[in-house]
Amino acid sequence: MSLQLNTLFVTTDGAYLRKDHETVVVRVEETTRVQVPLQHLASVVCFGRVGVSPELMSALAEAGVHVAFFSPTGRFLARVEGVPGGNVVLRRGQFRCADDAARTLELARAMVAGKVYNARQFLLHARRDAAEVRRQGLADAAEHLASSLRALGRAGTLDAVRGVEGNAAREYFAAFPLLVKREDEAFRFGGRSRRPPKDRINALLSFGYALLAQDCAGAAAGVGLDAAVGYLHEERPGRLSLALDLMEELRAAVVDRLVLSLVNRGQVGPGDFLEDAAGGWRMSDAARKTFLVAYQEAKQVEVQHEFLGQQVPWGRVPHLQALLLARVIRGDLEAYPPFRVR
Amino acid sequence: MSGGPSESDALVPISGLQHLMYCERQAALIHVERVWEEDAATVAGKLFHERVDRAGTERRRSGRVVRALPLRSERLGLVGQADAVEYHADASVPGGWRPFPVEYKRGRLKSERADRVQLCAQALCLEEMHGVAVPEGALFYGASHRRVSVRFDVALRQETEAAARRLAGFIQERWVPRAVFDARCPPCSLRARCLPEPVSQPGRAARHLARMLNLEEGE
Ligand code: SF4
Numbered sequence: 060m061s062l063q064l065n066t067l068f069v070t071t072d073g074a075y076l077r078k079d080h081e082t083v084v085v086r087v088e089e090t091t092r093v094q095v096p097l098q099h100l101a102s103v104v105c106f107g108r109v110g111v112s113p114e115l116m117s118a119l120a121e122a123g124v125h126v127a128f129f130s131p132t133g134r135f136l137a138r139v140e141g142v143p144g145g146n147v148v149l150r151r152g153q154f155r156c157a158d159d160a161a162r163t164l165e166l167a168r169a170m171v172a173g174k175v176y177n178a179r180q181f182l183l184h185a186r187r188d189a190a191e192v193r194r195q196g197l198a199d200a201a202e203h204l205a206s207s208l209r210a211l212g213r214a215g216t217l218d219a220v221r222g223v224e225g226n227a228a229r230e231y232f233a234a235f236p237l238l239v240k241r242e243d244e245a246f247r248f249g250g251r252s253r254r255p256p257k258d259r260i261n262a263l264l265s266f267g268y269a270l271l272a273q274d275c276a277g278a279a280a281g282v283g284l285d286a287a288v289g290y291l292h293e294e295r296p297g298r299l300s301l302a303l304d305l306m307e308e309l310r311a312a313v314v315d316r317l318v319l320s321l322v323n324r325g326q327v328g329p330g331d332f333l334e335d336a337a338g339g340w341r342m343s344d345a346a347r348k349t350f351l352v353a354y355q356e357a358k359q360v361e362v363q364h365e366f367l368g369q370q371v372p373w374g375r376v377p378h379l380q381a382l383l384l385a386r387v388i389r390g391d392l393e394a395y396p397p398f399r400v401r
Numbered sequence: 402m403s404g405g406p407s408e409s410d411a412l413v414p415i416s417g418l419q420h421l422m423y424c425e426r427q428a429a430l431i432h433v434e435r436v437w438e439e440d441a442a443t444v445a446g447k448l449f450h451e452r453v454d455r456a457g458t459e460r461r462r463s464g465r466v467v468r469a470l471p472l473r474s475e476r477l478g479l480v481g482q483a484d485a486v487e488y489h490a491d492a493s494v495p496g497g498w499r500p501f502p503v504e505y506k507r508g509r510l511k512s513e514r515a516d517r518v519q520l521c522a523q524a525l526c527l528e529e530m531h532g533v534a535v536p537e538g539a540l541f542y543g544a545s546h547r548r549v550s551v552r553f554d555v556a557l558r559q560e561t562e563a564a565a566r567r568l569a570g571f572i573q574e575r576w577v578p579r580a581v582f583d584a585r586c587p588p589c590s591l592r593a594r595c596l597p598e599p600v601s602q603p604g605r606a607a608r609h610l611a612r613m614l615n616l617e618e619g620e
Contacts, residue, residue, distance in 0.1 A: 148433065148434060148575045149434065169610050172610060172613050172614050173613070176613045176616075205616055208613070208614055208615075208616060209614075209615075211614060212614040212615070283434075365609070366599060366605075366606070366609050367596070367598075367599060368598070382594065382596065383596070383599075383606075386596060386600055387606070389577065391577075391579060391580070391596075391600045392599070392600060392606045393603070393604070393606060393607050394606040394607040394609075394610045395606065395610070396599075396605075396606040396609040396610055397610065397613060399609070399613055
């Protein structure tokens with residue numbers, strides 16, 4: 060259990076949250092473990108079997124605090140939100156945009172541009188302090204991503220944009236093992252796999268993306284957008300397409316960087332993971348805690364937001380990008396400016 | 402949904418006229434998009450108003466004072482609430498009392514013009530509700546304890562009606578005007594949501610995106 064940057068993470072199985080005056084009380088087996096004032100909270104994130112009293116739920120909803128529930132393995136289950144903001148006008152604009160092929164294409168193109176550009180930056184940064192034998196491989200992968208960006212500029216359909224994205228992602232993850240500095244066999248990365256993650260690094264990536272997707276969903280809802288209606292990602296029942304859209308440009312810079320630093324610095328070890336019978340890997344409770352603390356710390360690091368010309372903490376970037384997207388939907392901005400990593 | 406906005410949707414809150422006088426986009430963000438960032442100033446303002454807004458009637462030597470009086474004008478589609486309406490004894494009015502709106506302003510005077518328009522809108526409502534002329538009212542500034550009387554002359558009435566029609570138009574059309582970045586923006590409490598600088602520079606977002614696609618350096 061920890062309170063980080065106004066997010067209360069509840070990771071203890073069997074914890075129960077209730078309201079006491081204007082505070083949230085977290086109790087485990089009849090003892091109070093944490094008590095925090097409601098007014099300091101931005102979100103509550105629960106893992107595993109965690110209960111929340113109806114009274115607290117309504118107080119949180121009223122205060123605009125998001126409550127998200129994850130399975131013990133970090134799979135997203137549900138998020139409780141209060142009454143959506145009065146912004147029906149914006150939502151209608153969002154849906155109209157999604158029904159407009161030309162606008163959808165331009166938004167999807169911009170989102171993929173953000174993803175590929177930042178992934179390339181990430182590889183180039185890594186190349187600088189990589190061992191000599193790995194440099195060429197990283198440079199080659201960065202060159203591939205550069206040609207993806209050029210192809211993206213020419214893509215005339217949504218399918219073409221998605222095709223470029225798929226290729227770029229494959230190239231990027233093919234180079235990913237070059238970023239893992241541990242020789243340990245346990246941290247061999249066998250390409251991106253999900254549901255279930257087939258190795259330890261994939262387990263870390265999946266967990267990180269789930270967290271980032273939640274932050275992006277919260278950011279979308281916070282500016283009055285519907286997190287389920289996206290542009291790049293196809294809509295599917297239960298899928299937060301817009302959150303996934305917003306997440307693309309931040310994946311490498313936020314999650315991949317964090318995962319690699321945890322692995323390369325030995326903050327997580329081979330024993331921090333559990334393998335199930337089907338060959339899926341997940342993190343131990345201890346490893347998840349380590350991850351959450353590092354994730355929240357990373358959100359406080361300041362970065363330059365080039366388009367807005369301000370220094371902002373990483374944690375605010377999803378919100379600002381959601382806000383910019385809302386401005387595009389409303390017609391204030393003629394194009395979506397993705398976040399650009401230096 | 403089809404057809405026009407429902408009757409209640411088209412109503413213009415009197416408090417919105419102040420926003421409109423400050424910045425049309427601000428008024429539209431608040432009253433069309435319902436964006437409202439509670440910064441310290443607005444919260445303090447609300448607390449102040451909660452104290453003033455305790456409804457009720459007091460008797461004074463000069464007449465009675467009604468607090469938190471609901472106001473409405475069918476003609477202009479205005480709705481709102483008066484902080485206080487004093488009823489001054491006046492034999493020339495049927496019933497013997499002439500309404501005199503008083504609006505309390507916390508802190509320093511920001512824009513007297515906006516405050517006058519807001520007060521005049523209250524007077525227009527009172528005239529319609531009571532069927533008597535309301536030629537005068539007063540603004541009371543909390544910080545300086547200054548009471549300024551306001552005459553509702555033709556120019557002020559015209560300005561007020563025009564503002565009410567303009568805001569009603571935004572609400573009906575669900576229209577938010579584009580930002581113009583100027584001296585009003587830095588102190589504006591909606592700046593973080595409005596993003597006036599990037600939004601008021603045409604082509605900037607497209608250039609930013611094009612630079613990323615072409616791998617050019619930033620500005
Ligand atoms: S920031 Fe400027 S343009 Fe935007 S609402 Fe405020 S005053 Fe108006």
